[in-house]
Amino acid sequence: MAFDVMLRQLAEGMLGSVLIFALTLIFSLPLGLLVALGRMSKNKILSGFIGLLISVLRGTPLMLQLLVVYFFPYYLFGWSISGWRFPAIIVGFSINYAAYFAEIYRSGIEAVPKGQWEAAQILGYSKSQTFMRIILPQVIKIILPAITNEIITLVKDTSLAFSLSYMEMFTIAKQIAASNTTFTPFVVSAVFYYVFNLLVAFVMRHFEKKLSYY
Amino acid sequence: MYYVELKNVEKSFDDLEVLKGISVSVAEGEVVSIIGPSGSGKSTLLRIATLLETMDKGELYYMGEAAATMGPDNRTVYEKPVKIKELKKDFGLVFQNFNLFPHKSVLNNIIEAPVHVQKRDKKEVIAEARELLKKMGLEDKEDYYPSQLSGGQQQRVAIARALALNPKVLYFDEPTSALDPELTGEVLKVIKALAEQKMTMVIVTHEMEFARNISDRVIFMDKGVIACEGTPEEVFNSDNTRMQEFLGKLQR
């Protein structure tokens, strides 16, 4: 296989990987915050249930979770799962990453001194105003390094979509490598993940700098 | 009419009785200092007065309006949130450790609540905030962040922030305890100036000289009760044994 053909195929895979990456972040970052708030709820049943959910999601392999999400509509309800492959990947990734992000949010929220809540309360802020205007901006600064770590892991984890035979970077690299008995696609994909993560690190450092004004 | 009125306040944390029936009323323009040994319940009383904490028994009024009254089962019942929200406008609180918002500049710390909570006109609020900063001797610091200021400066910003909401009553919980000794003076001076302008204030403090100088009334709390109360002369010269003991300890 010619190198340029291979590259073109791999490039298509990259697009798939980037798509999984971007959509997962878009869904899991806000979802994680909601989950964290549920986890910290005064309602013992809710917080206990969400705590259990988080521990299961963090305690079992993502690949297994992807398979469960993909196949459960069929096994549970007998529904057809054609066309569900890509959505299932996004749902699986988003839920899994939301669980990780939730714990990061929680630690960040708990790291903001109680006095900040009290000062805002005295100044007449409602709970939600306090959270949005006072607490969350501080939380974001606190958790940014931990979030960066997760995002870097996510870049690499997108390769797990191969378990549902989705045509992302790694799946395609494996196929080309097998059919052409060549090692090159692996090298190309390694370079891809590495450069992707350099980019992620660069962007996140930019955010951290932006937030270092105080 | 009293600006604030606390009646027979009782409060326990689990088995620990912290307040055992405390009544404090503060009239317009009055400066009341609360002194007493550590653990006597001074902060808890302020936290109840500022609705950061709820009391078990007792009543609370602002400007004659009830925030909390005794219910039929002999326990305190608080008014509905709408009413409470309204009454919160009547007071401000200055904390021992300032609790400024670290991600906001000095000016934004001050204008945040008037603009975003009270929805007042931003231009007008900014003009007022600058006036306040001037009074605090911080007119050149409005673009600074709290972490760039000394403790004394931060506390003065915190006072300005509280004043920006035009409270009827201003509470202070040991406003200089977190400060280096050489910085307490600048904060006490600001509070003294407020007293001269007849700002109604309740000040928990360990600064005895200060309490003596600026207060109309001093309340000495010990073990959850008011052990001694009166003009500074009356309290500091009282023959109340616990008061004597407290002053004696301080002098050593």
Ligand SMILES: Nc1ncnc2c1ncn2[C@@H]1O[C@H](COP(=O)(O)OP(=O)(O)OP(=O)(O)O)[C@@H](O)[C@H]1O
């Ligand atoms: N949230 C709480 N939970 C349990 N106990 C508490 C709580 N807040 C205060 N206490 C206890 O109540 C008692 C009175 O505390 P408080 O802070 O009111 O004293 P204080 O007079 O302000 O003392 P200090 O001069 O040291 O500030 C102390 O024994 C304290 O440990």
Ligand SMILES: [Mg+2]
């Ligand atoms: Mg105290």
